[in-house]
Structures are given as C-alpha cells and as structure tokens.
Amino acid sequence: MTQLTGVHHIAVMATDVKKHIAFFSEVLGCPLVALFDMHGVDGGLHAFLRLNDHSYFSIVQLPGVAAAPIEIGKTHAGSGAGVSAAGTLQHLAFNVDTPEAMLAMRDRIRDQGVNVIGPIDHGFCQSIYFAGPDHMTLEIATGQNAVDPRQWIDPKTMAAAAISAEEAEIFKNPVAYVGPSPVPQPPYDPGRPHQTFPEAVYRKMLELPDEVISARSSHAEPPVKVQA
Incomplete structure (x- = not known):
C-alpha cells in the first residue's frame, strides 16, 4: 500500500539560524549535517x-x-494547550525509544538551563514539554506499543468532530492506491489547497510537465566537494 512512512524533515522559520542550530545541537544533541544557501530562494x-538517517x-x-511579528494565540500557540x-x-x-531515554533527555x-515540564503519562505515550527559540512549543514523547484505534478513537469525540461511524471506518482503512501512474496535473480548482504564489506564476507552473520543473529547479550537487 502506498502511504507515508514517517517525516523526512520539518522546517521552522528562524530569525537567527545560528541560535537555532546551537539549541538543537547543544541542548537536544542533534548533529548539524547540512547548512547551505536555500535552493531557489x-x-x-x-x-x-x-534525528536519524531518514529524518531531520x-x-x-x-x-x-x-x-x-510573533503573536501568541495567532502565529504561535505558546504551549501545548494554546x-x-x-x-x-x-x-x-x-x-x-524508551522512557529512560526520555528522562535522560x-x-x-x-x-x-532550559525548563522542562513532565513526564506526563498520556496512556499511549509519555511526554515532556519545553520551549525552543522563537517561542517554539516542543515535546519529547515515547510509546512502546502501536496506538490501538479500538481504545483511542472515542465515539464522543467523533461526534464533536462531526465524524460518523461510517466515515470513521473509511478514515481508519484508507483505500490502497494501485494506479494509474503517472497522473497528469489536475485542473486548477480554487476549492482545493494550493501553495501561495502569485496566481499567474502558479498557474504557469502547473502547466509545465514534471520533467521540466525537475530540470529547472533541482540542485542535486552538494556545495562542498569531498575527495573520494
């Protein structure tokens, strides 16, 4: 079945990239592996x-x-309950991977010198909470077992989310995609999600074949040449 398998990377905006690198390297122990001019920007x-060999x-x-401007309650939540x-x-x-590793973190x-709240036991995971640069709200979680939907999909919460029992079954069991491939770009539909570009530029991009976009926008070579 074709589906997402994890997060390759999550990108956050920084006022000072060095401050963020220092926090995530020195405070959280994540090695810096790439720093380069942003492609095409x-x-x-x-x-x-x-984070690991497949996640950054x-x-x-x-x-x-x-x-x-940063506005708590608008641009940023400020806490896990905000x-x-x-x-x-x-x-x-x-x-x-383990509760012991969470406590070590x-x-x-x-x-x-950074304050941490927790651990807090949520049943399917345990968590600690803290803040990062530029008012990021951060958590470290660990869970030893896969989440069991029979236990954790609450009918009362389904009703609050306007999800029927029939819809919940569909959401729990997504239909496998078996083709066709490749699929042509669908017509522009303003009711669908879209990236924010000037509309005329965006529509032109959608008209271009995938291979043209790839040829024009790819930057595959690393910025530093390393001798073999």
Missing part, C-alpha cells in the same frame, strides 16, 4: 540537523523574517 539559509529537523532563515491560527504548527513532538535539557 535569494538570501535564504537552510540547515538540517539529524530543518531550519530556514530568510531576509525580513525578523520584521514578521491556540494558534488554523494551519500553523501548534506544537512539535520528537520521539525517543529531560536531564540533558535542564542541564543546559
């Missing part, structure tokens, strides 16, 4: 810190970001 800096935490610094605008990241939870973070 003038003045952009792009950093990657390793990414930081973006762009000109003018410091002028964009409100932020629809479509924004409410909080970000990293994984560790708690102690590492506190040793760097």
